[in-house]
Amino acid sequence: MVDDAHGIGVLGRGRGTLAHFGIASERVVYMATLGKALGGYGAFVTGAPEVVEWLMQRARPYVFSTALPPAAAAAASAALAIVAAEPDRIERLHANIAAFREALALAGIAGSSPTAIQPVLVGDPIRAVSLSARLRERGHLVPAIRPPTVPAGTSRLRVSLTSEHSAAQVASLVRDLAEALAT
Numbered sequence: 001m002v003d004d005a006h007g008i009g010v011l012g013r014g015r016g017t018l019a020h021f022g023i024a025s026e027r028v029v030y031m032a033t034l035g036k037a038l039g040g041y042g043a044f045v046t047g048a049p050e051v052v053e054w055l056m057q058r059a060r061p062y063v064f065s066t067a068l069p070p071a072a073a074a075a076a077s078a079a080l081a082i083v084a085a086e087p088d089r090i091e092r093l094h095a096n097i098a099a100f101r102e103a104l105a106l107a108g109i110a111g112s113s114p115t116a117i118q119p120v121l122v123g124d125p126i127r128a129v130s131l132s133a134r135l136r137e138r139g140h141l142v143p144a145i146r147p148p149t150v151p152a153g154t155s156r157l158r159v160s161l162t163s164e165h166s167a168a169q170v171a172s173l174v175r176d177l178a179e180a181l182a183t
C-alpha cells in the first residue's frame, strides 16, 4: 500500500513514487491525495478491480460520506492534465527543492526530503509553534506540525516548496530559519 501524498505531481515526472522507482504491479494499492501538488481537494485509491470494488462496498469513510463535488473532480482532472502537459513546472519545483536542500545543508540544519514537503525536526511542540510564529513575522508561512499528526517528541516545521517560489524566497527562508533555530 503506497500513500503517495508527497509524491504525486512531484516525483517520477509528476506520475508519482511508483513511476519514480519503475514499479508497476497489480498487487500495489496506490493512494494519493488531490490536495497537495494537485492543488485541489479529495483523494483516490487505485489497485486491482477487486480491491477497488471491496473498498467501495466496505470502506466506512467512503460509504458514509458525500461523493467528491463535481467541481473538485474537474479541478483534479485539469491539474493532472497540467502535470502531463507542462513539465517545466516540475523542473522549476525540483530546482527549488535542490536549492533548499543545499542551503539547508550549508546552514547545518538536519532533515530534507527529495519531495516538495520538507520537515525540519524541532522536537518540542511549543518551540515548533514559536519558531513558526517567528517565520510568519518574516513573511514565511511554515506551519508547526505536532502530535497527533506526528509522534510525540517529533514536532516539526513543515516547509512546502512550490514551482513558483523564487530563488531569493528560498534563500531568505533558509536564512531566517537558521537564525530562528539558533535562538
Ligand SMILES: *Cc1c(COP(=O)(O)O)cnc(C)c1O
Pocket: 003, 005, 006, 032, 033, 034, 035, 036, 042, 043
Ligand atoms: C496530506 C497527507 C494525507 C492526506 O491528505 P488529504 O489532503 O487529507 O487527502 C495523507 N497522507 C500523507 C502522508 C499526507 O501528507
